[in-house]
Amino acid sequence: MITLVFLLQLLGFLCLMLAMNKHAKQAGNSRILTQVLRVLPSSLFTKLIGWMLLIASLCLAMASIEITSIAMVWWCCTLSAALLSIALYFSSLP
Amino acid sequence: MKATFRKSMIWLHTYLGVILGWLLFAIFFTGTLSYFTPEMTRYLMPERGHISQSQQSMIAHSFAYLGTHAGEADQWRIALPSERSAHWSVQWREGKQRRTVTFNNQLAASENETETKGGLFFRNFHYTLQLRGYGGRYIAGIAAMAMLLAIFTGIYTHRRFFKDFFTLRSQKLQKWTTDFHALAGILTIPFCIMICLSGIFIYAIMYLPYTANANFEKGERGVNSQIIPSLPNLALTEKVTGDDYLSNVQPPVPNYAHILETIANQWREANPIARITVEGVGYKDSRVIVERSKATTVSTRADRLVFETYTGNPLKGYDDETLPAQVRRILYGLHQANFAPIAMRWLLFGLGILGCALIATGNIIWVAQRKKSARQNPFTLALVEKGNVVAVAGLILASLSFFIANKLIGYNVAGRAQFEVNAFFTVWALSAVHAFWRAKAAVAWKEQFALASGLCFFTVVIELVLFRDRIVNSIENLDSVYLSFIPAFFISGIILYWAAKKIGLRIIKAEIATKSTKPSTCVRKEQK
Amino acid sequence: MNNNVDIALRSIAAILGGYAVSALTSFYFAFIFFHTFKQQEGVAILSGSMASYFVFFALFIASFAIKRTLKWCAFLIAFSAILALALPLVSPLSNPL
Structure with a gap:
C-alpha cells in the first residue's frame, strides 16, 4: 500500500512539473515524457490532476494504515522520496 | 538591516x-x-543473537528465574527483546545494588556482557x-x-x-x-x-x-510529578502465602498466564509486550505493570496495563495524560x-x-x-575551509573508528568502553591536525574521504575474518539485523570512495587549469 | 551607525532580549492557560513554556528585520520592564496579587 502511495505521489509531482513551462520544455528531451505531454490537457488541468493525485495519495495512506499519526509520517516520508526521485529524473534530462 | x-x-x-x-x-x-x-x-x-522464543515462554522463564534468584527483592523488572534489540533481560535490586541478568535464545543466563556503550554512544x-x-x-x-x-x-x-x-x-x-x-x-x-x-x-x-x-x-x-500520572503507593503490609493463591508454591508465582490472556484480548498485535515491572514482590497488594511495545503509537509513552500480581485481576491503571x-x-x-x-x-x-x-x-x-x-578575511576563510573538513570528514572518520575499536579491542579488556570513546575523539583530533597541516583543503577532503572509505571496507574485512562464527550462526538463524551491517558498511565504503575520486579529479582539473594559464617558456624563447 | 555595531546590537536584542521577553511571557501564558483553559498549575506551566518559544522565534527574526535598531532595543527594554513589573500580578499561579 505504501508503494502505491509513493507511486501516486510520483505521478502527482510529475504532473506538477510538466505543468510548468520550464520543465515541459525539458521533457521534450525524453521520449516517454513527450508522449505523456501529448496526452495531457492544458497546463492548468495538469496542475489540477497533479494536486488531486497528491491528495489521493494522502487519502490512501490514511485509509490503509490504522493509526492516523503513523500514516501521516509514512506519507511525509514517501513525499520527500517522490520529490527527490522526480527532481533527480528531471536533472538527468539534457 | x-x-x-x-x-x-x-x-x-x-x-x-x-x-x-x-x-x-x-x-x-x-x-x-x-x-x-x-x-x-x-x-x-x-553475544546478542537473534531471539526466536515466544513472549509467553520468555515471560515464564523470566519469572521462574526471578523466583529462584531474586525472591527477597521488592521489585522485579523483565525487559523483553524487540526485533531490533534482541535484548532479553531481568533486573532486580539487592539492597543498594541493581542486578541485571541477560538471557540468550538458548535460555542461558549471563551477568557479563561486552562492556561497550554501543549505539547509545551516538545517541x-x-x-x-x-x-x-x-x-x-x-x-x-x-x-x-x-x-x-x-x-x-x-x-x-x-x-x-x-x-x-x-x-x-x-x-x-x-x-x-x-x-x-x-x-x-x-x-x-x-x-x-x-x-x-x-x-x-x-x-x-x-x-x-x-x-x-x-x-x-x-x-x-x-x-x-504533577503532570506525569502515577499509581498510588502500595501499603505492602500482608505477605502472600502459598495457601492464598497458587497451591503450595513457595515462593508464590505471579499469575502471568491469566494476565497474558487478558492482554491478548486487548493488544492484538504480535509480540505486544515490551516490559513487565512487578512492584511489592511477595505481598498481597503487589502489582504488575505491563508496558506495550511502541509499534502502535507515535507517542513516547506506550499503553500500560496494571494487574494484581498473584491473582491476575486487572487494576485501575494510569490516568490519561x-x-x-x-x-x-x-x-x-x-x-x-x-x-x-x-x-x-x-x-x-x-x-x-x-x-x-x-x-x-x-x-x-x-x-x-x-x-x-x-x-573575506583570509584567516577566517582558511579556518572555516579547513574546519569544514574536520567537522564533516573528521566526524565520519571518528564514527568509523568507534566501530573498529569495538571490534578490535579484546572482550576482557578492562575499561574497553572508554577506549572505544577515546578512539572516537582521538581520530577526530587527528583529522583536525591533518586538515590544518595539508596546504589545500581539497586535498584534505580527498584524503580523509579516501581513508573513511578504506575504514568502511576494513570494518567489513574484520567482520568476515574475526567473526565468522557469528556470521554463520546469523545466517542459520536469519538474523538479518546483524547481517545487514556488512553490506551497509560496504556500500558506505563505495560512496565515500566515489566522493574521494570525484574530489581527486577536480584537484587534477584545477591543476591543469592553473598550468595552462601560465605562459609556456618555450613560446617565450621562440619569440626572442 | 557602524555596521558591526548595528549587527552586535541586533544580535544582543535577538538573543538576550528575545530570551528575556519569552521567559517573561511564559509567566503570562501560564496564567492564561491556568485561568482560561482551567489547566492544573503544572500543565499550564508546560503549555506556557511551549508557547513562549514561538515568541522567541518571532523576536529573533524581528531583531534582524526591523529598520531602526536603537528604537527596537529601546522597545524591547521597555517591554521587558513592563512585563517584569507586572509579574507579581500573574505569578505564582495559585495566589498572585
Whole structure:
C-alpha cells in the first residue's frame, strides 16, 4: 500500500512539473515524457490532476494504515522520496 | 538591516549557518545514526543473537528465574527483546545494588556482557555532546532553535519554490552544490521542522524553568510529578502465602498466564509486550505493570496495563495524560521514531543524511562564494575551509573508528568502553591536525574521504575474518539485523570512495587549469 | 551607525532580549492557560513554556528585520520592564496579587 502511495505521489509531482513551462520544455528531451505531454490537457488541468493525485495519495495512506499519526509520517516520508526521485529524473534530462 | 526583508533573511541564514554549522552537523549526523541505536548495540555486542522464543515462554522463564534468584527483592523488572534489540533481560535490586541478568535464545543466563556503550554512544552524544551535567542539552537546544531559524530564513530566501521545482545543474560544481542545498532543504522541510521543534520541546521546561521554579519548590521535578500520572503507593503490609493463591508454591508465582490472556484480548498485535515491572514482590497488594511495545503509537509513552500480581485481576491503571503533556509526548515520540517499522526507519535515516548534507553543503557554499569574491578575511576563510573538513570528514572518520575499536579491542579488556570513546575523539583530533597541516583543503577532503572509505571496507574485512562464527550462526538463524551491517558498511565504503575520486579529479582539473594559464617558456624563447 | 555595531546590537536584542521577553511571557501564558483553559498549575506551566518559544522565534527574526535598531532595543527594554513589573500580578499561579 505504501508503494502505491509513493507511486501516486510520483505521478502527482510529475504532473506538477510538466505543468510548468520550464520543465515541459525539458521533457521534450525524453521520449516517454513527450508522449505523456501529448496526452495531457492544458497546463492548468495538469496542475489540477497533479494536486488531486497528491491528495489521493494522502487519502490512501490514511485509509490503509490504522493509526492516523503513523500514516501521516509514512506519507511525509514517501513525499520527500517522490520529490527527490522526480527532481533527480528531471536533472538527468539534457 | 538590509534593503529588504528577504535580503535580511538571506544574511541571517548565512551567518546562522556559518557560526553553528559544525555543531549542527555533529548533532544531525550522530542523531541520524541514532535511528539505529539498538541495532548498532546489537552489532557491537557479539553475544546478542537473534531471539526466536515466544513472549509467553520468555515471560515464564523470566519469572521462574526471578523466583529462584531474586525472591527477597521488592521489585522485579523483565525487559523483553524487540526485533531490533534482541535484548532479553531481568533486573532486580539487592539492597543498594541493581542486578541485571541477560538471557540468550538458548535460555542461558549471563551477568557479563561486552562492556561497550554501543549505539547509545551516538545517541547520547547527539544531545549531551559528551559534556558533563546538562551543558550539552542546553547547547543542543540552542542549535535546534538556530536550525529552525535557518529553515525559516532559508525558505524565505527561496519562497518561490512552489512555482519552480528545483533540479540539479551538473555543469558547474558550485551551481550543483547550491542547487543540491536548495533541493535538500525543500525535501527536508517537514522533517527538520519536526525534529528541531520536538528537540526543543523535549526539554521545554528546562530551557525556560522560571515559571516552574516560581510555582513549585522542586522546580521542574515538581511540575513533572504533577503532570506525569502515577499509581498510588502500595501499603505492602500482608505477605502472600502459598495457601492464598497458587497451591503450595513457595515462593508464590505471579499469575502471568491469566494476565497474558487478558492482554491478548486487548493488544492484538504480535509480540505486544515490551516490559513487565512487578512492584511489592511477595505481598498481597503487589502489582504488575505491563508496558506495550511502541509499534502502535507515535507517542513516547506506550499503553500500560496494571494487574494484581498473584491473582491476575486487572487494576485501575494510569490516568490519561493531559493534552499539552500528550502533545509533548507525541513530539518526543516523533523525534525518536521508536514506532517506525524498518522501511520507514530507512526513509527517516535517508532524510537525516539529507539534513546532514544540507548543513555540510551550506558551509561549503559559503567558503566557495567567499573565495570567489576575495573579500573575506583570509584567516577566517582558511579556518572555516579547513574546519569544514574536520567537522564533516573528521566526524565520519571518528564514527568509523568507534566501530573498529569495538571490534578490535579484546572482550576482557578492562575499561574497553572508554577506549572505544577515546578512539572516537582521538581520530577526530587527528583529522583536525591533518586538515590544518595539508596546504589545500581539497586535498584534505580527498584524503580523509579516501581513508573513511578504506575504514568502511576494513570494518567489513574484520567482520568476515574475526567473526565468522557469528556470521554463520546469523545466517542459520536469519538474523538479518546483524547481517545487514556488512553490506551497509560496504556500500558506505563505495560512496565515500566515489566522493574521494570525484574530489581527486577536480584537484587534477584545477591543476591543469592553473598550468595552462601560465605562459609556456618555450613560446617565450621562440619569440626572442 | 557602524555596521558591526548595528549587527552586535541586533544580535544582543535577538538573543538576550528575545530570551528575556519569552521567559517573561511564559509567566503570562501560564496564567492564561491556568485561568482560561482551567489547566492544573503544572500543565499550564508546560503549555506556557511551549508557547513562549514561538515568541522567541518571532523576536529573533524581528531583531534582524526591523529598520531602526536603537528604537527596537529601546522597545524591547521597555517591554521587558513592563512585563517584569507586572509579574507579581500573574505569578505564582495559585495566589498572585
